[in-house]
Amino acid sequence: MIRVVLPTHLRTLARIDSDVALEVEGEVTQRSVLDALESRYPVLRGTIRDHVTRRRRPFIRFFACEEDLSHESPDAPLPESVASGAEPFLVVGAIAGG
Amino acid sequence: MSKVRVLVGTHKGAFVLTSDGKRKEWQVSGPYFAGWEVYHMKGSPADPDRIYASQSSGWSGQVIQRSSDGGKTWAAPGGGVTTDPSGMPHGESNKFVYDASPQTGKPLTTHQWYDGTQHPWEFKRVWHLEPSLADPDTVYAGVEDAALFRSIDGAHTWRELPGLRGHGTGPKWQPGAGGMCLHTIILDPADPERIFIAISAAGAFRTNDGGKTWQPINRGLKSQYLPNPEAEVGHCVHHISMHRLRPGVLFMQKHWDVMRSDDAGDSWQEVSGNLPTDFGFTIDVHAHEPETLYVVPIKSDAEHYPLDGKLRVYRSRTGGNEWEELTRGLPQRDCYVNVLRDAMAVDALDSCGVYFGTTGGQVYASADAGDNWAPIVRDLPAVLSVEVQTLQ
Numbered sequence: 001m002i003r004v005v006l007p008t009h010l011r012t013l014a015r016i017d018s019d020v021a022l023e024v025e026g027e028v029t030q031r032s033v034l035d036a037l038e039s040r041y042p043v044l045r046g047t048i049r050d051h052v053t054r055r056r057r058p059f060i061r062f063f064a065c066e067e068d069l070s071h072e073s074p075d076a077p078l079p080e081s082v083a084s085g086a087e088p089f090l091v092v093g094a095i096a097g098g
Numbered sequence: 099m100s101k102v103r104v105l106v107g108t109h110k111g112a113f114v115l116t117s118d119g120k121r122k123e124w125q126v127s128g129p130y131f132a133g134w135e136v137y138h139m140k141g142s143p144a145d146p147d148r149i150y151a152s153q154s155s156g157w158s159g160q161v162i163q164r165s166s167d168g169g170k171t172w173a174a175p176g177g178g179v180t181t182d183p184s185g186m187p188h189g190e191s192n193k194f195v196y197d198a199s200p201q202t203g204k205p206l207t208t209h210q211w212y213d214g215t216q217h218p219w220e221f222k223r224v225w226h227l228e229p230s231l232a233d234p235d236t237v238y239a240g241v242e243d244a245a246l247f248r249s250i251d252g253a254h255t256w257r258e259l260p261g262l263r264g265h266g267t268g269p270k271w272q273p274g275a276g277g278m279c280l281h282t283i284i285l286d287p288a289d290p291e292r293i294f295i296a297i298s299a300a301g302a303f304r305t306n307d308g309g310k311t312w313q314p315i316n317r318g319l320k321s322q323y324l325p326n327p328e329a330e331v332g333h334c335v336h337h338i339s340m341h342r343l344r345p346g347v348l349f350m351q352k353h354w355d356v357m358r359s360d361d362a363g364d365s366w367q368e369v370s371g372n373l374p375t376d377f378g379f380t381i382d383v384h385a386h387e388p389e390t391l392y393v394v395p396i397k398s399d400a401e402h403y404p405l406d407g408k409l410r411v412y413r414s415r416t417g418g419n420e421w422e423e424l425t426r427g428l429p430q431r432d433c434y435v436n437v438l439r440d441a442m443a444v445d446a447l448d449s450c451g452v453y454f455g456t457t458g459g460q461v462y463a464s465a466d467a468g469d470n471w472a473p474i475v476r477d478l479p480a481v482l483s484v485e486v487q488t489l490q
Contacts (some may be wrong), residue, residue, distance in 0.1 A: 010158060013174075015231040043174045047158035051296050059157040084203045 003088040014041040028083035029075040063090040101489040102445050107136035109111040110479035114169040121465040124474045138226050138483045145234035154223040162194050162253045175254045194221050197260040203204040219243045228283035240280035244297040259309035267331040271300035273335045282338045286345040299334035315363030336379045337439040341388035351381040358418050371417025380442040387451045389417040394437040403434035413468050437464035455481025
């Protein structure tokens with residue numbers, strides 16, 4: 001299971017109390033994790049990635065294993081510890097004021 | 099016994115204020131969508147318990163929320179409902195995609211940027227939601243960058259009315275300080291095919307065929323920040339209001355200047371008259387007196403607060419030109435808040451109630467058409483919009 005941690009505003013929107021545990025088919029990448037997340041919680045579509053371009057929204061960042069993965073290819077494999085569920089995949093709102 | 103429900107959108111959530119017809123004791127519920135910007139909420143005239151809300155954030159984009167119980171509970175209409183042919187569910191309620199299809203004439207894709215260069219249209223947020231007068235499931239959305247969308251399935255899915263951007267003047271539209279927003283939508287109660295909209299900074303536009311074709315209606319407006327002050331488009335219209343019994347008469351608060359039109363926007367005349375400053379954002383019309391107007395003069399485009407630190411509403415009982423200041427119950431010293439374009443509304447009780455919210459978080463109400471004012475709440479986040487429902 002992949003563990004995903006969402007920012008507070010998105011947890012509220014999706015009515016999620018805690019981390020999300022997801023089954024991801026095939027290779028574990030940003031794209032496959034976010035596809036699975038949006039499939040489970042359709043209200044999140046457009047809030048992390050643009051509706052049309054499917055690119056990460058500018059003020060959203062992706063962290064894992066103390067690394068910033070925001071600028072990695074969405075199809076690059078995520079670290080093994082994320083794929084195994086040992087470490088979470090963090091969706092973070094950029095610090096840009098209140 | 100009549101009741102009043104005031105819908106307040108703020109920088110950090112939404113609030114619902116309710117009272118009986120006396121409008122003395124108020125209940126405050128919220129915040130809803132806490133931490134998100136709520137640019138606008140509005141109830142359906144056909145079903146007052148159906149309320150739509152625009153929830154947005156710079157981080158996570160646009161969400162449309164809908165209530166079917168008068169604002170007690172909310173849901174995003176598209177959440178988990180639709181499924182595409184591959185079986186993938188879609189939350190479509192938040193999806194605003196500009197129409198660039200050949201079938202609709204490939205509407206223009208660039209507008210003027212602050213520096214005069216052309217800039218692509220980019221969706222940012224919904225500024226205003228206008229439910230249909232007859233159908234609770236039909237609602238219009240005015241968005242930034244400026245365009246008009248419509249949903250006919252209760253905000254589940256949205257389609258642009260592309261004739262507005264496609265009519266030809268788009269490359270001359272430009273953003274104001276708040277962005278290039280379509281902020282005003284007025285549905286003509288006497289003619290379902292006629293709609294008025296306004297854009298900062300493009301001006302006012304009208305359709306007579308339900309949104310298929312549009313024409314600018316800015317003749318008579320003068321804006322000194324334009325190379326040609328009387329240009330067909332480019333004017334920073336801040337808000338327009340109309341009395342439901344006289345849909346051909348429009349009142350406008352422009353960036354500077356208060357204007358009126360007696361021919362459905364074909365021409366405009368200035369009616370600023372004796373206002374101490376004619377800059378401002380909001381304007382509204384008394385519920386029962388079509389010639390009684392309200393504005394909140396703001397010092398200038400550089401100083402977005404009341405003149406002399408005194409918060410004053412100005413009322414005209416003559417359709418403009420002659421204005422009286424209304425101050426009773428409003429702060430008359432050290433007040434430096436703003437009142438934004440969608441932050442004033444009126445109720446329809448026999449003694450017309452007038453309401454407005456400030457960027458300081460106060461929502462003021464007058465139960466006697468503006469003679470006396472009192473705050474309903476004092477310490478909300480900055481108020482972006484105020485709408486009122488009069489309930490039986």
